[in-house]
Amino acid sequence: MFFVFMVVLTVLMFWLFVQTADAKKSIKYKIALAIAILNIILAISSEFAGKKFGEFSKGFILLGDGAVLASLMTFANRLFPSKTFVFAIKSIAVATILEVTLFNIPTYRLWSGNYPEMHFSAQDVLIESGGSYDEKNQVIHVEAGEKAVITLKDINAPVGTVYTQAVFPEKTQFGNYSIDLKDETSTGDYRYHIITSHIIKNRPDSAYLHVEASGNVSDMHINIQGANDTGIDLASFSLNVPIPMRLSWVRFWAIVLGSCLIYALFHEAFFQKTLSQNMRNYAISAFVITCVFCIVGFSMWSAKTSDKEKLWKLESGNQVTQELVDAFASGSVSLLEEPSEHVKEFEQIYDRTQREVQDIEASWDHVYYQGKYYSYYGIAPVILLFLPYHLLTGYYFSTNVAILLFSLIGIMGLTALYSCFVRKFFPLLNVGNAVVCLILLQSACGIWHSLGRMDFYEIATAAGFAFLTWGVYFLLSANIIGKGDISLIKTAASSLLIAIAVLCRPTLALYCICAGFFFLLAFPRRKKLSYLLSALLPMVLLGLGQMWYNYARFGNPFEFGIQYSLTINNFTATEFHWQIAMIPLYNYLINAPVFTTTYPFIHTSVQQMDIGSFFYFDTPMTYSTSGIFWTALPMFAYFLSGRAMRKLPDRKSRISAFTYIGIPCVIIPLVIIALIWESGYATRYIADFGWEMIIGAYAILFFLSTHATQDIVKKQVKIFLCFSMFWALLINGVQIYGQMFRFYDYHYEYPEMAYDLECIFQFWK
Numbered sequence: 001m002f003f004v005f006m007v008v009l010t011v012l013m014f015w016l017f018v019q020t021a022d023a024k025k026s027i028k029y030k031i032a033l034a035i036a037i038l039n040i041i042l043a044i045s046s047e048f049a050g051k052k053f054g055e056f057s058k059g060f061i062l063l064g065d066g067a068v069l070a071s072l073m074t075f076a077n078r079l080f081p082s083k084t085f086v087f088a089i090k091s092i093a094v095a096t097i098l099e100v101t102l103f104n105i106p107t108y109r110l111w112s113g114n115y116p117e118m119h120f121s122a123q124d125v126l127i128e129s130g131g132s133y134d135e136k137n138q139v140i141h142v143e144a145g146e147k148a149v150i151t152l153k154d155i156n157a158p159v160g161t162v163y164t165q166a167v168f169p170e171k172t173q174f175g176n177y178s179i180d181l182k183d184e185t186s187t188g189d190y191r192y193h194i195i196t197s198h199i200i201k202n203r204p205d206s207a208y209l210h211v212e213a214s215g216n217v218s219d220m221h222i223n224i225q226g227a228n229d230t231g232i233d234l235a236s237f238s239l240n241v242p243i244p245m246r247l248s249w250v251r252f253w254a255i256v257l258g259s260c261l262i263y264a265l266f267h268e269a270f271f272q273k274t275l276s277q278n279m280r281n282y283a284i285s286a287f288v289i290t291c292v293f294c295i296v297g298f299s300m301w302s303a304k305t306s307d308k309e310k311l312w313k314l315e316s317g318n319q320v321t322q323e324l325v326d327a328f329a330s331g332s333v334s335l336l337e338e339p340s341e342h343v344k345e346f347e348q349i350y351d352r353t354q355r356e357v358q359d360i361e362a363s364w365d366h367v368y369y370q371g372k373y374y375s376y377y378g379i380a381p382v383i384l385l386f387l388p389y390h391l392l393t394g395y396y397f398s399t400n401v402a403i404l405l406f407s408l409i410g411i412m413g414l415t416a417l418y419s420c421f422v423r424k425f426f427p428l429l430n431v432g433n434a435v436v437c438l439i440l441l442q443s444a445c446g447i448w449h450s451l452g453r454m455d456f457y458e459i460a461t462a463a464g465f466a467f468l469t470w471g472v473y474f475l476l477s478a479n480i481i482g483k484g485d486i487s488l489i490k491t492a493a494s495s496l497l498i499a500i501a502v503l504c505r506p507t508l509a510l511y512c513i514c515a516g517f518f519f520l521l522a523f524p525r526r527k528k529l530s531y532l533l534s535a536l537l538p539m540v541l542l543g544l545g546q547m548w549y550n551y552a553r554f555g556n557p558f559e560f561g562i563q564y565s566l567t568i569n570n571f572t573a574t575e576f577h578w579q580i581a582m583i584p585l586y587n588y589l590i591n592a593p594v595f596t597t598t599y600p601f602i603h604t605s606v607q608q609m610d611i612g613s614f615f616y617f618d619t620p621m622t623y624s625t626s627g628i629f630w631t632a633l634p635m636f637a638y639f640l641s642g643r644a645m646r647k648l649p650d651r652k653s654r655i656s657a658f659t660y661i662g663i664p665c666v667i668i669p670l671v672i673i674a675l676i677w678e679s680g681y682a683t684r685y686i687a688d689f690g691w692e693m694i695i696g697a698y699a700i701l702f703f704l705s706t707h708a709t710q711d712i713v714k715k716q717v718k719i720f721l722c723f724s725m726f727w728a729l730l731i732n733g734v735q736i737y738g739q740m741f742r743f744y745d746y747h748y749e750y751p752e753m754a755y756d757l758e759c760i761f762q763f764w765k
Contacts, residue, residue, distance in 0.1 A: 014093035036067035055242035066096035095255040103763040115240040126151040139233040147225040167233035174751035184215025271432035317396035318456040334372040376561040380503035406462035413469030444632040446686030452739040464505030471497030496538035581674040593626040600738030616680025624739035633724040637701040665696025
């Protein structure tokens with residue numbers, strides 16, 4: 001009851017802080033400060049002596065942290081008066097109270113009713129099957145692959161909670177955990193698997209289960225099985241012990257920061273101004289947002305990457321980080337590995353099924369052509385990063401580090417090009433709307449899927465994303481599109497970076513052709529040879545280099561070699577049917593998310609569309625993304641393109657809009673998606689076309705909103721964009737998290753991360 005008393009005092013504290021946020025020190029402020037100090041003292045005590053505070057230990061910590069934050073907001077408001085600071089106190093109050101009440105319902109499970117506490121040692125219980133009592137260690141030992149069924153008999157009492165004390169061997173990460181029971185409504189037989197969960201090594205709170213039996217329980221089975229063919233030891237079992245509070249700081253800060261952002265967007269004066277009036281505050285906001293996304297990216301990468309010190313001294317690598325490096329270091333365009341005689345003599349070498357039937361050991365996903373192995377992956381990352389690092393250090397550069405590096409560079413480049421885009425073409429855009437759309441764009445851009453699975457496949461995608469975003473930024477800032485003097489240096493930088501993007505990922509060649517077309521369209525504004533050299537020479541030189549590389553390998557300057565790859569299908573014999581292209585178009589664009597109450601909570605049901613043909617899906621990644629129209633709701637602005645066209649003043653403006661928006665943001669992405677029919681569906685491909693399509697939709701939406709004359713329309717647009725931002729963060733965040741930290745469908749690698757996400761959503765469990 002003392003904890004409830006402190007919660008009531010804390011509510012009073014928040015109310016008093018709100019009342020005195022704008023006033024000088026008063027008796028109300030002193031009372032609020034005294035309560036805050038008491039909360040802080042209790043929080044510190046709970047931190048160092050948590051057991052004495054029982055199941056409310058973490059609750060006291062949160063009340064103390066809430067007191068600190070409320071005090072800081074009050075102090076900040078005294079120095080820099082702002083309505084947002086006052087609102088922040090209210091947000092902290094709501095988040096704190098929700099966290100220690102509604103979001104921790106199981107902690108209060110035993111408060112109503114008579115629940116006698118019961119404890120059973122490993123020796124006291126009946127082992128039905130799958131385990132053996134270890135008298136020396138006084139535990140029930142469950143062997144690898146076994147399922148232990150432990151029976152607690154003659155309970156004859158209400159049961160509200162179950163706790164199992166497990167001892168995990170070194171290699172065991174988690175165990176499958178379920179409860180069968182007999183209660184007053186089913187006395188003859190057990191109700192099987194009435195509760196299913198996982199008991200996780202590094203998450204002790206996962207050993208507690210919340211039970212809602214229909215009546216007094218007579219007998220109970222506790223079923224435990226070590227996961228991934230590993231064993232587990234069971235020390236004791238307890239009924240009706242309180243469940244400790246489980247706090248989620250992610251949930252807490254999502255409530256506080258999300259509500260404060262919305263409030264500021266609608267009430268802070270600097271967010272109401274246009275970009276032309278307040279570019280400085282937008283630039284600061286964009287910098288902060290980019291830093292946050294980079295920190296999130298690094299944190300997620302760090303959580304997935306172990307032995308970080310060893311990453312800098314790798315003595316082996318993969319097809320891109322080692323095999324191509326060794327080949328280039330030796331002056332060879334073919335890989336150094338020699339195909340076996342069986343590979344050379346096998347006539348159906350490109351047919352995967354025939355290779356497997358005949359047991360031909362060919363190098364997977366390598367290109368085989370006329371007795372040599374090659375790689376069809378882009379050479380730019382090798383030449384610019386992997387080869388120099390190997391020559392300087394003697395080691396091979398890490399795939400994980402490379403993907404992180406290119407992803408972060410691309411995230412920065414995306415902010416730069418978006419900021420240039422809105423500043424240049426939509427100076428009347430509301431600063432708040434620009435900030436919201438930047439957050440949405442970063443969350444839905446697609447690069448997170450490369451960080452989600454750091455294999456050598458993602459190197460090309462991440463590198464292409466990095467160089468293309470910066471290339472487009474320099475194209476916009478060079479004034480190739482729109483008005484203003486054309487910068488030759490930025491033009492050359494754009495041409496060079498976009499060409500390098502193609503050498504990272506040949507799929508991006510369509511954007512390179514489009515950029516070259518834009519350079520030519522801008523020539524009448526700068527009729528000099530120096531402009532043409534700046535605009536086209538980098539592209540031409542790198543293009544000739546790629547063509548020479550292609551010719552040296554395959555005798556054809558336009559052959560990249562993918563048709564000769566030893567992979568999922570015989571690409572030398574595949575036929576195109578337009579119906580197959582509908583599969584990636586549907587899945588990448590309009591496939592809707594599915595919401596569930598169990599991990600991973602949001603996923604996508606892959607659609608084959610009943611088309612009678614083979615189409616490859618890169619599982620388990622296929623469940624980790626929804627169509628772009630759902631991950632970025634402003635994409636629906638494309639349905640307003642007709643209205644936007646009608647608002648343009650003349651035919652020349654309409655042609656210009658189609659050229660600079662329709663081609664790079666609609667036509668090229670659709671062509672890229674349709675061409676995926678051959679290689680198959682993979683979430684990493686979204687980085688090739690996702691952000692381009694979103695920016696095209698922004699152009700339509702921004703044009704219509706800045707030309708709207710009614711305030712109600714502008715307010716509705718802002719509400720829609722705010723909702724779209726939170727929707728994008730939720731949909732993309734949960735699905736990408738589920739991809740990065742898989743714990744389903746035979747991929748149970750990250751039990752701790754899955755449990756953390758469960759604690760955010762399954763607060764009733």
